[in-house]
Amino acid sequence: MFRTLRKLILPGAALGLLIFAVIHVVRAQTPAVKSRPPVEPPRAPFANTVAGSGIVEARTENISIGSHLPGVVTEVLVRVGEKVDKGTPLFRLDDRAMKANLRVMQANVAAAKAELSRLESLPRPEELPPAEAKLLEAEANLAELISNYERAQRLGKENAVTEQELVKRKQGVEAGRQQVAGAKASFDLLKAGSWGPEKAIAQAKVEQTRAALEQVQIEIERLTVTAPVDGEVLQVNVRPGEFVGAPPGQALVVLGNVQLLHVRVDIDEHDIPRFRPGAPAQATLRGDPSLKLNLAFERVEPYVVPKKSLTGDNTERVDTRVLQVIYSIENQGCTLYVGQQVDAFIDAARSATETPAGGAPGKSL
Incomplete structure (x- = not known):
């Protein structure tokens, strides 16, 4: 009986393995169901295309707004998303x-003006009578x-005065004349008022102190950083109490005009040899390739720079150089954000040798 069971088990096992192998082969040959990607990849709208990341x-x-001077921030006057005009703090x-x-400089200006006014008002009316009295006294x-x-001369003829006394009185007359x-010279000098060069020096001192005052006022104005253009605040990276250097380590405020992106x-x-300025261009948003952005050529920055904006592609080289081209977005009705990649x-x-109206900024050799 054992032999009979063995003869039945071995063929049954072989038959089961055969059935399993057939099922596995059939399933393996069944074509896999293709799954659609969550986001369709962008497709070039032109037959011959120069592609780039934007x-x-x-x-x-x-x-990137910086600070003219180093210091501690006391007040931040704008918020992200706020629209500002040129000159807004x-x-x-x-x-x-x-x-x-500033108060010291203002005091210096006041002192210099007072000195100039004193020189211009000379002579003082109350100073003339004493000087004139001294002149009259000297004349008397x-x-x-x-x-x-x-x-003494008359007495000398009668030998009533010695020769020494006569000389002494003569010298006294000369001293009196002096x-x-x-x-008289002191009176004339006082009456003439201040000297011209003294006034010039005093005037120069006034101008010097005024210039120092203006310099301090300008430095105070520079402590308030203002918007250089009309635009919108895109980013604020500074808070009250923080110290900022000159130049700062990062952009303190990022500002831009987003009316036209x-x-x-x-x-x-x-791809530069195939690029033609002014050619039709289109862009698609990352994550939404169905949204087509019509681009209008603005300008070419004719300096090839190392690539910084990376797409994340495995085959992308990071040591390549790129030509940067600026386009304006014609359909502005869609929601876009500064810094978004396309x-x-x-x-x-x-042909790349064809040059449209306006010409390319490149140089042909």
Whole structure:
């Protein structure tokens, strides 16, 4: 009986394995159901295309606002998304030290003006009578000395006065004359007022202090950072109490005019010979290739730079160089954000040697 069971089990097992092998082969040959990707890849709208990755930016480009001077931020006056006009204050730095210096400069200007006013008002009316009295006194003293000297001369003829006394009185007359001359010169100098060069020096001092005052005022104005253009605040990276250097380590405020958005397209250096400025171009958003963006050529930045905007493709080289081309987005009704990446396609159907109206900025050799 054992032999009978063995004869039945072995063929049954072989038959089961055969059936399993047949089923496996049949299933393996069944074509797999193709699954659709969650997002359709972008498709070039032109038969001959120059493709490149692009990034959305403001019409004025993304302006990284810095600080003119280093200091501690005391107040941030704008918020992200706020529209500002040219000259609108963005943030302020601590200005207490500058304001104290301003008061010193204002005092210096007042002192210099007062000195100039004093020189221009000379002579003082109350200073003239004392000087004139000294002159009259010197003249009266001279008259007395002359009278004494003449009397001595007459007495000398009668030998009533010694020769020494006569010489002494003569010298007294000369000293009196010098005193009169000195008093008259002092009176004339006082009456003439201040000297012209002294006024010029005082005027220059006034201008010097005014310039120093204006310099401090400008430094105080520079402590308030303002918007250089009309636009929208895209990013704020500074808070009250933070110290900012000059130049700062990062963009403190990012500003740009987003009324008309631009796309900066990077064209690989190997595709530059096929690129034609002014050719029709179109872009699709990353994540939504169904949204087509019509691009209008603006300009070419004719300096080939190392590639910075990476797409993440495994075959992408990071040591390549790219030509940056600026396009404006014609259909502005869609929702776009500055910094958003797009896939750009440029029509390269015509020969690269054909130059449209306006010409290419490149140089032919």
